[in-house]
Amino acid sequence: MPGLMNKYERILSENNYKLTSQRRDVIKVLIENREKHFSADRLYQEVQNINSDIGLATIYRNLEIFCELGIVHMLEFDSKFKHYELVDFEEEHHHHLICLNCDKILEFSDEDLEEFERRLEKEYSFTTVDHHLKFYGYCDECKTDSPGGDEKNGSK
Numbered sequence: 791m792p793g794l795m796n797k798y799e800r801i802l803s804e805n806n807y808k809l810t811s812q813r814r815d816v817i818k819v820l821i822e823n824r825e826k827h828f829s830a831d832r833l834y835q836e837v838q839n840i841n842s843d844i845g846l847a848t849i850y851r852n853l854e855i856f857c858e859l860g861i862v863h864m865l866e867f868d869s870k871f872k873h874y875e876l877v878d879f880e881e882e883h884h885h886h887l888i889c890l891n892c893d894k895i896l897e898f899s900d901e902d903l904e905e906f907e908r909r910l911e912k913e914y915s916f917t918t919v920d921h922h923l924k925f926y927g928y929c930d931e932c933k934t935d936s937p938g939g940d941e942k943n944g945s946k
């Protein structure tokens with residue numbers, strides 16, 4: 791974990807931002823929960839546990855900076871649904887399945903998509919540097935209530 795923190799500190803300082811104790815605490819919470827995806831409110835609650843001096847406005851401002859610097863990635867569906875995740879440089883590239891009912895976020899990685907990306911590059915003479923893919927819908931626990939999810943085939 792100190793290694794990761796140093797990495798983020800370096801990115802901040804390269805962009806003339808200091809790793810203030812508040813930023814350190816926010817990043818600490820993100821590192822400790824790096825498999826999670828946070829809304830700003832949830833992150834705020836979590837940060838409150840280790841530093842109650844940090845206000846929600848500070849969380850928002852820093853998330854904005856972190857997104858800009860590529861430390862945090864924002865998953866956005868509409869203005870009501872914004873989740874943030876730490877960009878973990880050691881982790882495998884992945885994509886998201888987002889449940890619109892319970893906000894659950896599932897991750898998947900994608901051999902076939904990387905192939906698709908190469909095809910696009912060829913077809914459009916385009917050089918891709920990155921891509922993000924999100925699928926919106928209903929998770930296993932929520933889909934029975936969703937329109938069209940009426941058929942249950944009891945073969946579980």
Ligand SMILES: [Zn+2]
Pocket residue numbers: 889890891892893894928929930931932
């Ligand atoms: Zn769900």
Ligand SMILES: [Zn+2]
Pocket residue numbers: 827875884885886897
């Ligand atoms: Zn993720």
Ligand SMILES: [Zn+2]
Pocket residue numbers: 883884885900903904921
């Ligand atoms: Zn991909």
